[in-house]
Amino acid sequence: MKTIKLSSFAIETVEEACSDFQYREDELINILHRCQHKLGYLPAEVQEIIAQKLQMSVAKVYGVVSFYSFFSMIPQGKHPISICMGTACYVRGAEKLVDEFKRQLRIDVGETTQDGNFSLSCLRCVGACGLAPIVMVGDKVYGRVSAKQVKDIISEYQKSMV
Amino acid sequence: MIHTHILVCGGTGCRASQAKEVQEELVSLIRDKHLSQTVQVTTTGCFGFCEKGPIVKIIPDQTFYTQVTPEDARDIIEEHIIKGRKVERLLYEDPKTKKRISDSVHMNFYKKQLRIALRNCGIVDPENIDEYIARDGYQALGRVLSIYSPDEVIDIIKKSGLRGRGGAGFPTGKKWEITSQVEATQKYVVCNADEGDPGAFMDRSILEGDPHAVIEAMAICGYCIGANKGLIYIRAEYPLAIGRLLVAIEQARKYGLLGRGILGNDFEFDIELKYGAGAFVCGEETALINSMEGRRGEPVIKPPFPAEKGYFDCPTNVNNVETFANICPIVLKGAEWFSSIGTEKSKGTKVFALAGKINNVGLIEVPMGTTLREVIFDIGGGIKGGKKFKSVQTGGPSGGCLTESSLDMPIDYETLLEEGSMMGSGGMIVMDEDDCMVAISKFYLEFTLDESCGKCAPCRIGNKRLWEILNKMTKGEATEKDLEKLIDLSHTIKDTSLCGLGQTSPNPILSTFKNFKHEYLGHVRDKQCEAGQCKDLLHYTIDAKMCVGCTACLRNCPVGAISGEKKKPHLIHQDICIKCGICYEKCKFNAILHQS
Numbered sequence A: 001m002k003t004i005k006l007s008s009f010a011i012e013t014v015e016e017a018c019s020d021f022q023y024r025e026d027e028l029i030n031i032l033h034r035c036q037h038k039l040g041y042l043p044a045e046v047q048e049i050i051a052q053k054l055q056m057s058v059a060k061v062y063g064v065v066s067f068y069s070f071f072s073m074i075p076q077g078k079h080p081i082s083i084c085m086g087t088a089c090y091v092r093g094a095e096k097l098v099d100e101f102k103r104q105l106r107i108d109v110g111e112t113t114q115d116g117n118f119s120l121s122c123l124r125c126v127g128a129c130g131l132a133p134i135v136m137v138g139d140k141v142y143g144r145v146s147a148k149q150v151k152d153i154i155s156e157y158q159k160s161m162v
Numbered sequence B: 001m002i003h004t005h006i007l008v009c010g011g012t013g014c015r016a017s018q019a020k021e022v023q024e025e026l027v028s029l030i031r032d033k034h035l036s037q038t039v040q041v042t043t044t045g046c047f048g049f050c051e052k053g054p055i056v057k058i059i060p061d062q063t064f065y066t067q068v069t070p071e072d073a074r075d076i077i078e079e080h081i082i083k084g085r086k087v088e089r090l091l092y093e094d095p096k097t098k099k100r101i102s103d104s105v106h107m108n109f110y111k112k113q114l115r116i117a118l119r120n121c122g123i124v125d126p127e128n129i130d131e132y133i134a135r136d137g138y139q140a141l142g143r144v145l146s147i148y149s150p151d152e153v154i155d156i157i158k159k160s161g162l163r164g165r166g167g168a169g170f171p172t173g174k175k176w177e178i179t180s181q182v183e184a185t186q187k188y189v190v191c192n193a194d195e196g197d198p199g200a201f202m203d204r205s206i207l208e209g210d211p212h213a214v215i216e217a218m219a220i221c222g223y224c225i226g227a228n229k230g231l232i233y234i235r236a237e238y239p240l241a242i243g244r245l246l247v248a249i250e251q252a253r254k255y256g257l258l259g260r261g262i263l264g265n266d267f268e269f270d271i272e273l274k275y276g277a278g279a280f281v282c283g284e285e286t287a288l289i290n291s292m293e294g295r296r297g298e299p300v301i302k303p304p305f306p307a308e309k310g311y312f313d314c315p316t317n318v319n320n321v322e323t324f325a326n327i328c329p330i331v332l333k334g335a336e337w338f339s340s341i342g343t344e345k346s347k348g349t350k351v352f353a354l355a356g357k358i359n360n361v362g363l364i365e366v367p368m369g370t371t372l373r374e375v376i377f378d379i380g381g382g383i384k385g386g387k388k389f390k391s392v393q394t395g396g397p398s399g400g401c402l403t404e405s406s407l408d409m410p411i412d413y414e415t416l417l418e419e420g421s422m423m424g425s426g427g428m429i430v431m432d433e434d435d436c437m438v439a440i441s442k443f444y445l446e447f448t449l450d451e452s453c454g455k456c457a458p459c460r461i462g463n464k465r466l467w468e469i470l471n472k473m474t475k476g477e478a479t480e481k482d483l484e485k486l487i488d489l490s491h492t493i494k495d496t497s498l499c500g501l502g503q504t505s506p507n508p509i510l511s512t513f514k515n516f517k518h519e520y521l522g523h524v525r526d527k528q529c530e531a532g533q534c535k536d537l538l539h540y541t542i543d544a545k546m547c548v549g550c551t552a553c554l555r556n557c558p559v560g561a562i563s564g565e566k567k568k569p570h571l572i573h574q575d576i577c578i579k580c581g582i583c584y585e586k587c588k589f590n591a592i593l594h595q596s
């Protein structure tokens, strides 16, 4: 794994999270939630600090991080795109959207574009099944998306770049 | 005096289509027109009619406006509120009669529903405890603390016949009784709000729309089993539900309904949230407890059951959100009232998240014993786009696909099992003639593979093999031997997996194989996908006789694979076509064929 140097902000964030939860091992998931929320992802270095502070093995922390799909070890794109692959969205054509996003962005699910602008992931039911199929870009929800619209959604965010 | 209430849906579905902006617009118009003294805007939970959201409802006349945009707010205020004329274009149009329906009372969608668990969803403001109290909220808790002993309450729940709504259908009263009888200094009440079934949003909607119903019931449970602490295990991915729960818990504490000395009694109870992080298996109760303790959410072999040894080895009563949502009405209206609803062995109602190829996607609650046909065709409004019904899937990734022949069966725990599916937590996905049953099995298997915790080999490795075989089938590369292997292996995985996830993971395959065997054979023998979904087995062509040259397909093809002139037959260039199927959906003249 590539080693990166954590910023002092990141180190402080992690240490603060550990102390707020009283260095308790049973609060590990809450600590991870806090760190991911503030830092965007959980690189190995963050996990190392947590392990040290909570006096547990790095393997154990990693075991938890890798178990839960919500936790990510790679940075997301500036505009993270998530396609709902819940059953309701699947039967209304979500798979075609995945294909189309992959084709347009030239990346696979779980990857980030070279310019760091977009990342692509799938999730399972955002609770808006009535508007299936659903695509989310950041916190914004797009409903009844057709493969044809994919291009427009992407260009909406490309424009906001400049 | 407020005489008109404007209810705006604040559920996840409607929020995703600008409900919040609609509400802000309504509020600002009311202010501008100086109506604040008489008209009030309230945010509620989901109305269940998510397909046509955002929903706005006017009380007292029950006017039900659908697909309201922020721009429509002006007409609602100026026409309806000020001049008393309903805004015709926003009323729901019955898909069969094409008539506009003036209020929710006359909508087929609501006529066959009976709302117990959802009694307050779409009615109260979930962030305002007073509204909950005004609808008998916290009366059940008051009654329990003042006149019933724990055993008496347990007896009421037992007699009501309420069974767990989280999937297995275990009698709730009995579970409470078992936990209450274990001697311990510390016990816990846990609400399972993990709701991992992809395509289901019942529990989340209850928490978003009526959080106090669950909080009050958990306190009652705590009183019955002798626990002073409650924990709600909820996914971090449900920000709206989490936010509303936190507000509700805080309000309940302020009102002395949580904490020490509740309602002047020496009963103490408080609730804390525990966050999940997106793992389906964490919905299984032993995995859930592991996860709450900060570990990987892996299941452990039962017994011991959580009732004996649960959270930090203390006796723990785990119930589902919807199970809890039924408790207070049972306490207030009595066991007999509840047990008079439903079938012999399944009492009360069930909430379903109705989705898929159906006109009214949404959240519904029906008495047990209602038929699937009533749910799909009366409440659900039938199949979208006039297509033919093919199958309905219940029970999520552990369930099965039922056919036309099961449509007139009454919905209850036993019947669904006999028919080859299960109740599950309440996902109900309707599929039409365009859905391939081999592909849907593959879809569920993919989900199981993603979600298998990997602890035991049959589930970890076996499901991978199943997926590989299904994948080969959808590509036309599988043989009849593979098909045999698929079924054999399915049985082995069912018999040898450690937890419910693995034990049920082959169900989608087995049920579709039973009911749609010819489709499996078609993929294997003839390399054909009858539904026209398996991309690798298809190609798209245009029937020149049917094509009127409307250009719709050409304009919508994402790769420019279609050529043709206006009013002349079009042509698909196979070398460019990526088989996305858009043209097939767009052509209104049935001129596009997809063939194996």
Ligand SMILES: Cc1cc2nc3c(=O)[nH]c(=O)nc-3n(C[C@H](O)[C@H](O)[C@H](O)COP(=O)(O)O)c2cc1C
Pocket (backbone or CB within 6 Å): B163, B164, B165, B166, B167, B168, B169, B170, B172, B192, B193, B194, B195, B196, B197, B280, B281, B282, B283, B284, B285, B286, B318, B319, B320, B321, B323, B324, B425, B499, B500, B501
């Ligand atoms: C793989 C798996 C996933 C489950 N997911 C859920 C869930 O998301 N929500 C839930 O309430 N129960 C779920 N259950 C059932 C729980 O283990 C448990 O039976 C239930 O929470 C008990 O509550 P009830 O008696 O009120 O239904 C799941 C079970 C299994 C095997």
Ligand code: SF4
Pocket (backbone or CB within 6 Å): B281, B298, B299, B451, B452, B453, B454, B455, B456, B457, B459, B460, B497, B498, B499, B500, B501, B502, B503
């Ligand atoms: S059956 Fe699957 S999910 Fe359950 S314990 Fe085994 S590997 Fe884990």
Ligand code: SF4
Pocket (backbone or CB within 6 Å): B540, B556, B557, B558, B559, B560, B561, B562, B572, B576, B577, B578, B579, B580, B581, B582, B583, B584
């Ligand atoms: S299937 Fe898709 S790519 Fe092929 S012609 Fe139709 S719209 Fe174009």
Ligand code: SF4
Pocket (backbone or CB within 6 Å): B542, B546, B547, B548, B549, B550, B551, B552, B553, B554, B569, B570, B586, B587, B588, B589, B590, B591, B592
């Ligand atoms: S949409 Fe249908 S009718 Fe119109 S041009 Fe295409 S194939 Fe012909």
Ligand code: FES
Pocket (backbone or CB within 6 Å): A084, A085, A086, A087, A088, A089, A090, A124, A125, A126, A127, A128, A129, A130, A132, A133, A134, B198, B199, B200
């Ligand atoms: S399945 Fe996609 S929002 Fe529910």
Ligand code: FES
Pocket (backbone or CB within 6 Å): B009, B010, B011, B012, B013, B014, B015, B045, B046, B047, B048, B049, B050, B051, B053, B054, B055, B362, B363
């Ligand atoms: S979210 Fe508004 S009706 Fe369901």
